[in-house]
Amino acid sequence: MVSAKRIASDFRVFSRGYLRNKFGLFFGLIFPVILILIFGAIFSGNSSGTITVYTQNQDTGPFPSSQMDIAAQFVQALNGTMPDGTRVSDTWPIQVELVSPSENFTKYLADHSSSDGIIIPADFSAKYLAGQRVDVTVYGNPTSSTSGLVSGTVSGVANMFNLQRFNGSTVISISSTTVNTEQTQYVDFLIPGLIGFSILVSPMFSLVNISSEYKKTKLFKQLSLTPLTKMEWLASKVLWYIVLTVLSFLLMVTVGVVLFGAHVTLTVWLIPFLVLGPTLFASLGMLVGTVTKNPETAGVIGNIVTFPMMFLAGTFFPISIMPQYLQSIAHILPLYYIVEGLNNVMVYANYTGAVIDLAVVAVITVVIFAAAVKLFKWRED
Amino acid sequence: MIPIDVSSLKKYYGEIKAVDGISFTVDKGEIFSLLGPNGAGKTTCIEIMEGLRKKDGGDVKVLGLDPWKDGYELHKKIGVIPQEFTFFEKTSPREAITYYADLFGIKANPDEILKEVLLEDSAKVTFDNLSGGQKQKTGLALALVNLPELLFLDEPTTGLDPNARRAIWEVIRGLKAKGKTIILTTHYLDEAQQLSDRVAIMNQGRIVAMGTADEIIAQHGSGERLEIHGSKELANYIAANTELKVGYRKGMISIPLKQKIDALAALAAAEQSKLNWGEIHTRRDSLDDVFIKLVSGVVDEHGEIIVESKGSNSSN
Numbered sequence A: 001m002v003s004a005k006r007i008a009s010d011f012r013v014f015s016r017g018y019l020r021n022k023f024g025l026f027f028g029l030i031f032p033v034i035l036i037l038i039f040g041a042i043f044s045g046n047s048s049g050t051i052t053v054y055t056q057n058q059d060t061g062p063f064p065s066s067q068m069d070i071a072a073q074f075v076q077a078l079n080g081t082m083p084d085g086t087r088v089s090d091t092w093p094i095q096v097e098l099v100s101p102s103e104n105f106t107k108y109l110a111d112h113s114s115s116d117g118i119i120i121p122a123d124f125s126a127k128y129l130a131g132q133r134v135d136v137t138v139y140g141n142p143t144s145s146t147s148g149l150v151s152g153t154v155s156g157v158a159n160m161f162n163l164q165r166f167n168g169s170t171v172i173s174i175s176s177t178t179v180n181t182e183q184t185q186y187v188d189f190l191i192p193g194l195i196g197f198s199i200l201v202s203p204m205f206s207l208v209n210i211s212s213e214y215k216k217t218k219l220f221k222q223l224s225l226t227p228l229t230k231m232e233w234l235a236s237k238v239l240w241y242i243v244l245t246v247l248s249f250l251l252m253v254t255v256g257v258v259l260f261g262a263h264v265t266l267t268v269w270l271i272p273f274l275v276l277g278p279t280l281f282a283s284l285g286m287l288v289g290t291v292t293k294n295p296e297t298a299g300v301i302g303n304i305v306t307f308p309m310m311f312l313a314g315t316f317f318p319i320s321i322m323p324q325y326l327q328s329i330a331h332i333l334p335l336y337y338i339v340e341g342l343n344n345v346m347v348y349a350n351y352t353g354a355v356i357d358l359a360v361v362a363v364i365t366v367v368i369f370a371a372a373v374k375l376f377k378w379r380e381d
Numbered sequence B: 001m002i003p004i005d006v007s008s009l010k011k012y013y014g015e016i017k018a019v020d021g022i023s024f025t026v027d028k029g030e031i032f033s034l035l036g037p038n039g040a041g042k043t044t045c046i047e048i049m050e051g052l053r054k055k056d057g058g059d060v061k062v063l064g065l066d067p068w069k070d071g072y073e074l075h076k077k078i079g080v081i082p083q084e085f086t087f088f089e090k091t092s093p094r095e096a097i098t099y100y101a102d103l104f105g106i107k108a109n110p111d112e113i114l115k116e117v118l119l120e121d122s123a124k125v126t127f128d129n130l131s132g133g134q135k136q137k138t139g140l141a142l143a144l145v146n147l148p149e150l151l152f153l154d155e156p157t158t159g160l161d162p163n164a165r166r167a168i169w170e171v172i173r174g175l176k177a178k179g180k181t182i183i184l185t186t187h188y189l190d191e192a193q194q195l196s197d198r199v200a201i202m203n204q205g206r207i208v209a210m211g212t213a214d215e216i217i218a219q220h221g222s223g224e225r226l227e228i229h230g231s232k233e234l235a236n237y238i239a240a241n242t243e244l245k246v247g248y249r250k251g252m253i254s255i256p257l258k259q260k261i262d263a264l265a266a267l268a269a270a271e272q273s274k275l276n277w278g279e280i281h282t283r284r285d286s287l288d289d290v291f292i293k294l295v296s297g298v299v300d301e302h303g304e305i306i307v308e309s310k311g312s313n314s315s316n
Helices: A004-020 A022-044 A070-078 A105-111 A124-130 A145-166 A186-216 A219-224 A230-260 A270-291 A295-312 A324-330 A334-348 A351-375 B042-050 B071-075 B093-104 B110-116 B132-144 B162-177 B189-195 B213-220 B232-241 B261-272 B287-295
Strands: A051-057 A094-099 A117-120 A134-140 A172-178 B004-013 B016-026 B031-035 B057-062 B078-081 B150-154 B181-186 B198-203 B206-211 B225-230 B247-249 B252-256 B277-283 B297-299 B305-307
Touching: A004 A022, A004 A230, A004 B093, A022 A186, A022 A230, A051 A070, A051 A105, A051 A145, A070 A094, A070 A117, A070 A124, A070 A145, A094 A145, A105 A117, A105 A134, A124 A134, A134 A145, A145 A172, A186 A219, A186 A230, A186 A270, A186 A295, A186 A334, A219 A230, A230 A270, A230 A351, A270 A295, A270 A334, A270 A351, A295 A324, A295 A334, A334 A351, B004 B042, B016 B042, B016 B057, B016 B198, B016 B206, B031 B042, B031 B189, B042 B057, B042 B150, B042 B181, B071 B078, B078 B132, B093 B110, B093 B132, B110 B132, B110 B162, B132 B150, B132 B162, B162 B181, B162 B189, B181 B189, B189 B287, B198 B213, B198 B287, B206 B213, B206 B287, B213 B287, B225 B232, B225 B261, B232 B247, B232 B252, B232 B261, B252 B261, B261 B277
Parallel strands: A051 A094, A051 A117, A134 A172, B031 B181, B031 B198, B078 B150, B150 B181
Antiparallel strands: A117 A134, B004 B016, B004 B057, B198 B206, B225 B252, B225 B277, B247 B252, B297 B305
């Protein structure tokens, strides 16, 4: 029989002990915030105002002469260089990144978590030269701060082209398409990533350490002489790390939003991740501590399990920037699904993706928890 | 019901016979000590009785229960201090008592228990800041939370300074006075002698002697003997000129006396030899002597038994 009362009393003693130990508190709560400050500071300096705008130039010709390739001149102008080669200004706000005409543009934007894009249609040059009306499509998210800047820049360039040849009558017109993906900054990834980091590190290291130490010092034996069951013991540890994770989550989100203007969406969808994550890694830590002979081996095995996840699961950098083989490795790491799930909820509002991540996390958690409870022994034969 | 009934208990670790067929019973209100050098099998034995280890053979009943199968039931009724007791570092004795009381689902009075184990002064000090003796007292306090009639104390004073040991002894005597039955393991002779009603001397997994100290001495001691400070030549002379068995070791001639008159014959021979001899006295084996004989070890200056390494096996 599992007794909530015993779990509560074990929880009380454990949490009190944890709070009295400054070291644990530092790693549980303060350290992830320090990481946000460091990484946030490093990468926020990078955004000097240039916005990357994915542009699909569908007008591939053929062109009788390069002068006739108006589409290319238009792209050049979007980058702030006039057809005669002069730079418009040193602080041109956008930077065009060309996308192959064969790509599905909407999907491409979503994959690159960008809301800013331009499509130049296939007959752009021909129609322009013929003085027929042609539409450039600007993708943007009206709620994003970059969106206005992008559409303003594009209409400015279009106006210039209209003036140049047609005295201002509208040949190139702008139509806009709304994209739901918000423009994401590095810090937007960093927050779910570092929440994932703290979901992993605190419960995992702590349980590896506790379970192997308690085995060595015979504290488990001592506890086995009381009515507390091993299931209750593990449950109280898991509960504490859920509490710690939620606290750490709130702290990190506050710091990220207040100091770095991160965009995060807070919904109830986060709750299952904040509950299952610590459960998973507390159990995994327990498992490592249980199957190893002594604290030293447990520490080594714990590190072998933890470190790849710490760096490859999308905690500090989105995994899309990693080479393919590392991405494949990431897919076998449990933390990857937690971080991806948090990103799907907090950054992309992609709940279909989040449900899949959640399912994967739930299955792994159940398996690891069951294995930990099964293999973990109070007493020896 | 006899609190403890052990018969032909066996526990093997591969080739090593940690416990090799031992039998004993413990009566209500008794302090029973398992005395032996490190590796004699004391801890294995006591842990089997506590239900922390599985036996390989024989029969064990503690309070009428099978300790391994009915461990969960048994643990509600017994109190235990494991060897080298430790607890959560950042928890004070008072908090620890409250925690145990919660786990056992009973109302405990922490102050009363702290007083019983002489730990009132350190009630609020966290475990990592307690001295060795205070830590053991915390262990004792926790063993008492569920008001057990039967207590298992596995080396309760190992590693403590003499004052701390005496303080623990005082607590244990207090518990006996309250009628508790206590099983104690120790490798200190004085501890066994001071505290216990009966002692079982263990060596290499077997009980080599059991009973009260006097019974053990009577059974295994050599009886009265005459000791003469003298030379090897004198020993040889006495041996040659009497019917007596003569032992010699480091300037001490030792002659077992079958009857008192044998002493006269020995002294007459010594006088006759014209050799020098010093102090004479007669003595009986003490528990120390018996112990050393039984486990072929020596007792160091702290009263701890040290056995020459051969054949020693680990009980941990």
